[in-house]
Amino acid sequence: MADVTERDWRPRYVQLAEELRDRIVNGELPAGSPLPSEPELAARTGMSRTSVRNALRELREWGLVRAEQGRGTFVRAPKVRVTRRNIERYQWEKDRVHQPEEMRRQKGGTEYDTGLEVHQLQFHAEYSTVDASEEIAATFKVQAGTKLLRRMYWTSAKTEDAPLSMSVSYLIYDAVAKNPALLDDKNEPWPGGTHHQLSTIGVEVDHVSDHVIARPPTPSEVEILRTEPGDWILSIRKISTGVDGKVVEVADAVYPADRTELVYGIKLHPWEKK
Amino acid sequence: MADVTERDWRPRYVQLAEELRDRIVNGELPAGSPLPSEPELAARTGMSRTSVRNALRELREWGLVRAEQGRGTFVRAPKVRVTRRNIERYQWEKDRVHQPEEMRRQKGGTEYDTGLEVHQLQFHAEYSTVDASEEIAATFKVQAGTKLLRRMYWTSAKTEDAPLSMSVSYLIYDAVAKNPALLDDKNEPWPGGTHHQLSTIGVEVDHVSDHVIARPPTPSEVEILRTEPGDWILSIRKISTGVDGKVVEVADAVYPADRTELVYGIKLHPWEKK
DNA sequence: GAGTGGTCTAGACCACTGT
């Protein structure tokens, strides 16, 4: 219904975008259904195709629709967020080290997150050595240029095209080299994960800190995570410190921001009795 | 230098955007400096103004520039992220309850975050009552429609135009009503904060959980936080549980994603001696 | 008033998808 009593001062393309948004959230245009084509919207509204495209761009930035070249523009399914409880997860990873190897083989970190079984997952690991950048060196409290083992991981479900996670881990090369098996990515996935790997060189992790930021994806992240234009990613830098107080691992993990929820549960100390 | 050996298949507007991006990250166009105007870029590159605008839109989505109506397009300053350490912060807030009132007055949560003094901050609080939605009721484990006290807060620095935070807190109305002073927003800012308010009705918070997601801002958040188009926000839902196991507060806080870093420090249990 | 970015038109050709 047009409102005659008061002028609508907003640009026409914004008005069209909001009209379409309302039809989507009302369920008139359900997830997966195509929007009217651009020429059709232009004809129906009397606007130029350029203005119609401006409206559709708004809807894309709001994450409501996805345009597919040659096919049409479709309503996106509301994303189901994967919940990551890192506090419990890190403790589980640490405790796993003293399980028998049989059990360590059966379940890794990604299986823990997704509930999927080992055989449903595609696991990739790639090791290389790099010289520490200023920033990473400062985190490790070592000299810039120190030799690091750089380990890249990504995991995807075999049935899905969208990868689930992607992470990079850095270790001090000279420390890890005490156990040469740790230098070869052919030994991945290592039963028991990083905590077990570190235990073979006498390291026990004492505490971990997660540094969470959100930012636009880099071009390579766009490629790997298949994010839509305008989507952001959550990036978590995990810094692990050993019982001797030295930083033993720095790892960066990225997740699609619209499909991820992080939960941190915090126990507070009781009040002193007065 | 043009590369003649291999064709550049990418759209021209993307090429222009990347050329300008390189000049920004190289420091040739420092923060705050204006880009060439749209007509000038069009003339210089031989492209239409529409294509030039497409390139500038890319740069805006990457968070590199900000367009100002009637003035020009400017390189954005790299955002300094405010670090929020919620674990330490929540403990500090709880411990503060037993400080003398004198000290409680001097420093509130925002001062804790920013290091600014009370007199440099503009504080707003607005209370209302609402009926619990399905979702919030489920979190409180009460019936949908239960009467809640809804408290909105926002804080800004007096010298800055950009607000620092915005949050909404829900409490069970009937529980809070035991102390009528808690129902009046004129008593804000309350010395000692929410933990002290809850202590007046006999509630001690036992644990808290943070649920972190990133998403595009709602229109009202755009208005209040003055985010740029394409920016996202971090939204934290904090659920506080009392020592009796009941959920006592549900609060949502939103922060500009490009100016915020969250840090969670996690102590792991030591390995059992074998 | 001159210059800026914001909106808008009426076309055009292209790459890609389906039949």
Add this chain to the structure above:
DNA sequence: CAGTGGTCTAGACCACTCC
């Protein structure tokens, strides 16, 4: 092949800022 979205042009008028 027809239909879709992606790129692109060459204009126009507007609201806004600064001098």
